[in-house]
Amino acid sequence: MSNKKRVPAIDGWxxxxxxxPHLLGYLDEQSxxxxxxxxVSVSAAPGFADAPRKEVALSNRGRLWSYTTNHYKxxxxxxxxxxxxxxxxxxxxxxxxxxxxxxxxxxxxxxTSIEVGQEMQLVLATxxxxxxxxxxxWKWKPVGA
Amino acid sequence: MGxxxxxxxxxxxxxxxxxxxxxxxxxxxxxxDAIKDAGIEWKDVDFVVGGDTxxxxxxxxxxxxxxxxxxxxxxxxxxxxxxxxxxGAHAIEIARTRILxxxxxxxxxxxxxxxxxxxxxxxxxxxxxxxxxLRFRLLGATNPTYFGLYAQRRMDLYGATEQDFAxxxxxxxxxxxxxxxxxxxxxxxxxxxxxxxxxxxxxxLFEICATSDGGAALVLTSMEYAKKRxxxxxxxxxxxxxxxxxxxxxxxxxxxFSTDSAAGISAPDRTFKDSIAxxxxxxxGLGPEDVDLAEVYDLSSALELDWYENIGLCKPxxxxxxxxDGDTEIGGRIPVNASGGLGCFGEAVPAQAIAQxxxxxxxxxxxxxxxxxxxxxxxxxxxxxxxxxxxxxxCTR
Numbered sequence: 001m002s003n004k005k006r007v008p009a010i011d012g013w014x015x016x017x018x019x020x021p022h023l024l025g026y027l028d029e030q031s032x033x034x035x036x037x038x039x040v041s042v043s044a045a046p047g048f049a050d051a052p053r054k055e056v057a058l059s060n061r062g063r064l065w066s067y068t069t070n071h072y073k074x075x076x077x078x079x080x081x082x083x084x085x086x087x088x089x090x091x092x093x094x095x096x097x098x099x100x101x102x103x104x105x106x107x108x109x110x111x112t113s114i115e116v117g118q119e120m121q122l123v124l125a126t127x128x129x130x131x132x133x134x135x136x137x138w139k140w141k142p143v144g145a
Numbered sequence: 146m147g148x149x150x151x152x153x154x155x156x157x158x159x160x161x162x163x164x165x166x167x168x169x170x171x172x173x174x175x176x177x178d179a180i181k182d183a184g185i186e187w188k189d190v191d192f193v194v195g196g197d198t199x200x201x202x203x204x205x206x207x208x209x210x211x212x213x214x215x216x217x218x219x220x221x222x223x224x225x226x227x228x229x230x231x232x233g234a235h236a237i238e239i240a241r242t243r244i245l246x247x248x249x250x251x252x253x254x255x256x257x258x259x260x261x262x263x264x265x266x267x268x269x270x271x272x273x274x275x276x277x278x279l280r281f282r283l284l285g286a287t288n289p290t291y292f293g294l295y296a297q298r299r300m301d302l303y304g305a306t307e308q309d310f311a312x313x314x315x316x317x318x319x320x321x322x323x324x325x326x327x328x329x330x331x332x333x334x335x336x337x338x339x340x341x342x343x344x345x346x347x348x349x350l351f352e353i354c355a356t357s358d359g360g361a362a363l364v365l366t367s368m369e370y371a372k373k374r375x376x377x378x379x380x381x382x383x384x385x386x387x388x389x390x391x392x393x394x395x396x397x398x399x400x401x402f403s404t405d406s407a408a409g410i411s412a413p414d415r416t417f418k419d420s421i422a423x424x425x426x427x428x429x430g431l432g433p434e435d436v437d438l439a440e441v442y443d444l445s446s447a448l449e450l451d452w453y454e455n456i457g458l459c460k461p462x463x464x465x466x467x468x469x470d471g472d473t474e475i476g477g478r479i480p481v482n483a484s485g486g487l488g489c490f491g492e493a494v495p496a497q498a499i500a501q502x503x504x505x506x507x508x509x510x511x512x513x514x515x516x517x518x519x520x521x522x523x524x525x526x527x528x529x530x531x532x533x534x535x536x537x538x539x540c541t542r
Contacts (some may be wrong), residue, residue: 009283010273010279019489029408030411031409032408032410033393033408033409034406034408035352035406036402036403037276039278040276040279041276041532042405043390043392043405044395045392045409045410046392058272064395066295066297067293067294067297068290068294068297068347069293069295069343069345069346071343071344071346072287072344074281074285074287075281076266076269076280077267077271077278077282077288078281078285079529080285087285089284089285089286089290089293089294091294091397096408097406098395098406098407098408099395099404099405099407100395100397100404101216101403102280102286102402103401104284104285110430111346114302115301116297116298116302117301126252130283
């Protein structure tokens, strides 16, 4: 492990619990609706736009909805390793929240070994780093992998 | 004749390509062609709607004014609109409703774009409240990433194969071969497509639409105006859909990180993409069984298969069969993307949904040359733009 400080790549989206991490979303208890990300471009439940929303930790397990591996370097603001390495984006359906959440597939998982429907869990992983910090995001990995 | 019909008197396009010139030039060429096709003059036009482009500075944000000025100010009212990939259909809807309200008689609808090379990228800056910026930063989720997710799901759910996806590209390349407005007029083989590099697996380079320069325009008029001009049986716009999703939208859409949650309120009977064409059918008083041809948004080859189901040509999971049986080729039961589609054009965002309607216009007039769908009377377009923009246009004759 390096001595760099581990900081979230974006504030307020992750609880940064290294052993049992969760995404942080909102719950509107009146309509029973969850939201993620909390404040960015989410649809309210119609009729409940004014309902109070409280911060909750979302389930950190779900089922794989689909996945794709990118073989070309995306444009900025993606911070790519040099040389570029292909990476996989996975879509995972949280059972309790009944919502699909995107995340990269955890490092070291072979994308040809996963299939739609299998159980996945959330992990914290470094997205990129600079001289002082490691910038951390959530990623998905198969349960038990 | 339907109560919401408006006439399409003119259609015009500037060829798609990577010309690198001012987008205004392409739009003006398209307008001039559409006006000539309609047999009218610029001074006869009493309303202009421009589809905006986001990548060409201020003139692009006020496209209605930009094109009216380029053609010569005549003092007429103008409108500009933006709905991502669905921009053109939204512009058509603004024109149609104005005509149906009796507030305009002869309307020019136009969209044109000049695009940068490579992936469409978000605007610059540290934009931590812009989901379009965040998805690139935190996920590396390019547009083809979403297309790849849909394609992989078709494989795992319905048994789609890489060959199926390649076959869509091959079909469309044959269709667009002689289309003078298409950017790529070349027949691809399945082997060539499958030998092209993976972009967002399982999708390959030749299966993902390019970004193009291009322009398209229509002259829409009231049915009375067409009659006055002695045109008894014009091609008509008979239905338009510009629907947004119904909560909860349970299929992941660009540029989102997540779907809506269906934990509290159950998902609607129709997915967003299913609701797009459905609304157009309702508007036109027609159904999928009436359709002779379709122009759908093949941002990827695999996405064309999703559209077969979304516009009601077949049940979910049956699109591969439709393709393999040749039903969606010219000469088949229901040709799809006779123009060559985005596979042959690449995408010129604000022009594309208008270009789809240009193609239907020529097809329903019987002027589509070697790509003519014989006896076509009813056509449908379908398209979806990011941030919840659906669009579908039904044309009849």
